[in-house]
Amino acid sequence: MYWQTWFRFLDKELECDHAFLETLAFTNASPSRMRHHLVILRDDHLGDMILTTPLARTLASTGWQVTVVGKAAWAGVWKNNPHASYMAIETIAPDFPKNSWRLSCWLRKLGPTHVLVPYHHSTLLWASFFSGLSSRYCQMGRILGRLTLHHSLRSGLLHTPRHMGDVWQDFAEAMGVPRQSPRPEIFLAAEETAHVARRLAEKLPGDKPVIVLHPFHGGSSCHFKLKDYADVADQLQRSGRCRIVITGVAAEREKWLAVASHLKPENLWIACGELSLRQLFALVGQARTVICGSTGVLHVASALNVPSVSIMCPHPLVSPDMWRNLAEGAVDLRPDRDHCARYRGEPVVDCGFCEGPFPEQVAEAVLTRV
DSSP states (O other): OHHHHHHHHHHHHHHHOHHHHHHHHHTTOSSOOSSSEEEEEOOSOHHHHHTTHHHHHHHHTTTOEEEEEEOGGGGGGGTTOTTOEEEEHHHHSTTTTTTTHHHHHHHHHHOOSEEEEESOOHHHHHHHHTTTOSOEEEESOHHHHHHTTOEEEOOOTTTSOOOHHHHTTHHHHHTTOOOOOOOOOOOOOHHHHHHHHHHHHHHSOSSSOEEEEOOOOOSSSOOOOHHHHHHHHHHHHHHTSOEEEEOOOGGGHHHHHHHHTTSOSTTEEEOTTSOOHHHHHHHHHTOSEEEEOSSHHHHHHHHTTOOEEEEOOOSGGGSHHHHOOOSTTOEEEOOOGGGOTTTTTOOOSOOTTTTSOOHHHHHHHHHTTO
8 A cells, every 4th residue: 555655646746747757758768668778876986987888888789778877977978878878867856865756756757677776875775666666776785775675786896806897797697698898988079089189289289198197086995195196297297208187176276286386387287177077088088198096087098998007005895906997008006915004904094005106106107108
């Protein structure tokens, strides 16, 4: 009786909500008519969204329809992608997660054959649960994934770490679809690449190789200190062998200037806040090498087959085994386990790699590739 009342409420709300119905029509899947239609619900970081693209490609190759729901900020990841459509969660449920019931309504009306919630996200798990759809899956959903009656896919990462581009394909395997390459992908239009090439020529004239240095992060791994990134930039600049672009959002510009005021303006473009997400992708696509930690830009480089020099923690759950750049020539610099505070069991959130690797090692690794 409770469920019948709940679903009657959803249906009544949907019939009266014309804006909602327009949102549904925007997905070009109203309602789902495909034999297999997966909706992936994500509300996390840029890198996680990029690493979802291999799953979409794998399923689409066998005729699946894939719709990805996530933050509006990451819509650029899926632009021009032939394997999936993208829907901003803010469009479906304004003020999400406050009114997550609207996401439940949207799922119920769309009627996909399957729903997948990667990671543990309580609001998304409950929204999936209250949609009333029968084939609902989760990965790393913890106890809540089971309490909300999702089919829980076990990753086994604690015992056998593997790349996250492969982990998400556990769903495909559960559906009987063979796994494909875990390498992510981003599709750039020729005009996007040409536009950024013109900006590069204006900001950094010359033909020296371009090095993209992204010193900022938003993840849970340990990260190189900002002043150490500035030391790397200084050594590269003094070598005179490359053009350097510093990337980040506008709010991060002052943080960079605070530690890098000693750098000369020659062959240096501080692009923080000057690039859209798609322009950042196009810039990375033209770089000889990217310098960064375990962050979204690392996976942008992987998707565009651009090598990187990345400073990463050796602890299994944040190690290169799970998060590395899959491009040929990519290098991961990490401390020995004896120099890792996490391995020693210390309560460290971010050690800053105070025991190495050091700036000169990073600069040397980059210059050998220039």
